[in-house]
Amino acid sequence: MIAPVKIVGIGEGLPKLIVTNKMMEQIVDTSDEWIVQRTGIKQRYILTDDTTVSISVEASKKAIEKAGLSVRDIQLVIASTIASTDRVPTLAGSVQRELGISDCPAFDVSAGCTGFIYGLVTAASLMDTLQLDNALVLAGEGISKHIDWADRSTCVLFGDGAGAIVLRRSSEGSIHYPVLMGKSDEENVLTIKNKDDDTPWYRYPSEQNTKLVMKGREVFTFASEVLADTITLLKEKCKDKPFTKIIPHQANSRIIEYVARITGFKQDQFFINLSKFANTSSASILLALWDAYTQRWLAPGDRIALIGFGSGLTWGGVVIDWTLE
Numbered sequence: 001m002i003a004p005v006k007i008v009g010i011g012e013g014l015p016k017l018i019v020t021n022k023m024m025e026q027i028v029d030t031s032d033e034w035i036v037q038r039t040g041i042k043q044r045y046i047l048t049d050d051t052t053v054s055i056s057v058e059a060s061k062k063a064i065e066k067a068g069l070s071v072r073d074i075q076l077v078i079a080s081t082i083a084s085t086d087r088v089p090t091l092a093g094s095v096q097r098e099l100g101i102s103d104c105p106a107f108d109v110s111a112g113c114t115g116f117i118y119g120l121v122t123a124a125s126l127m128d129t130l131q132l133d134n135a136l137v138l139a140g141e142g143i144s145k146h147i148d149w150a151d152r153s154t155c156v157l158f159g160d161g162a163g164a165i166v167l168r169r170s171s172e173g174s175i176h177y178p179v180l181m182g183k184s185d186e187e188n189v190l191t192i193k194n195k196d197d198d199t200p201w202y203r204y205p206s207e208q209n210t211k212l213v214m215k216g217r218e219v220f221t222f223a224s225e226v227l228a229d230t231i232t233l234l235k236e237k238c239k240d241k242p243f244t245k246i247i248p249h250q251a252n253s254r255i256i257e258y259v260a261r262i263t264g265f266k267q268d269q270f271f272i273n274l275s276k277f278a279n280t281s282s283a284s285i286l287l288a289l290w291d292a293y294t295q296r297w298l299a300p301g302d303r304i305a306l307i308g309f310g311s312g313l314t315w316g317g318v319v320i321d322w323t324l325e
């Protein structure tokens with residue numbers, strides 16, 4: 001069961017450096033025009049001397065402050081990441097340490113770009129199971145460290161960033177109709193392989209590609225299908241009180257435009273901000289939610305669908321009644 005909770009705080013954390021498409025033209029054979037036309041991306045934030053942990057801490061601190069809570073009130077920390085600073089400790093554990101959050105369950109989820117949706121549903125479910133009042137759910141990604149900066153077909157698409165929300169138990173629940181789904185990536189359409197270090201018992205082949213590798217067209221087809229299917233499923237589930245706005249994972253504006261057409265929603269019912277941030281993997285829905293909230297695109301009383309899709313392959317969504325003023 002999902003606990004009756006609502007979002008009471010939200011925050012963002014971004015690296016200092018903005019890399020524009022013009023700057024990308026200096027490092028690979030690409031053009032601002034190609035990137036904008038094919039993806040909608042104009043710039044991305046990239047880590048330099050900041051880290052996935054530092055931007056995640058910043059986002060979490062802002063979310064807790066916005067909630068009017070203290071770090072002592074947080075009883076659960078779930079962080080979504082595929083690209084944290086360290087393998088150990090977890091991103092959640094590092095945020096807990098840096099912010100001085102009291103002893104509580106703290107762990108990471110890894111579900112590609114759908115990670116935040118998995119983290120949100122897990123948090124709301126654990127808040128019921130463990131009878132908790134306040135939880136911090138964040139996503140932090142330093143995907144630039146896993147990009148092949150010589151591969152123009154992928155390096156223009158991604159950016160780094162972090163976002164966080166605080167969930168608080170409330171009399172009325174505002175998170176509904178969770179959908180979590182996954183299927184095997186039979187054709188390796190989206191991978192980042194680990195580097196295997198030799199052991200005294202085995203020498204691994206030296207020519208391992210440990211950077212992000214993507215079959216763009218296949219991913220485009222998968223993403224469009226599952227985004228459209230999840231919208232249709234959620235629409236069916238909340239016929240009595242339909243959602244009117246959609247915040248999808250920000251991968252490519254053409255995916256969103258295409259899905260808007262086939263699902264019968266208007267373009268302006270989708271929030272799109274990937275021109276500013278590019279694809280920040282599991283942080284993208286949180287950065288879009290934060291941006292939509294601060295731009296007042298979202299207002300209390302709005303019923304919205306959040307939908308993610310990505311490597312794994314994974315996808316999922318929830319419907320939220322927005323309450324934050």
Ligand SMILES: CC(C)(COP(=O)(O)OP(=O)(O)OC[C@H]1O[C@@H](n2cnc3c(N)ncnc32)[C@H](O)[C@@H]1OP(=O)(O)O)[C@@H](O)C(=O)NCCC(=O)NCCS
Nearest residue numbers: 030031034038113152153156216217219220251252309310
């Ligand atoms: C990656 C993506 C933008 C590529 O667009 P596309 O229309 O499929 O383009 P293609 O891969 O067919 O490439 C078309 C041409 O552009 C070239 N190209 C690729 N990247 C380029 C770049 N950055 N700049 C200029 N040209 C580029 C290709 O080499 C190809 O040239 P060719 O025709 O001479 O071989 C698109 O497939 C996509 O968005 N896929 C989904 C990605 C995604 O969402 N991933 C994350 C999911 S969580």
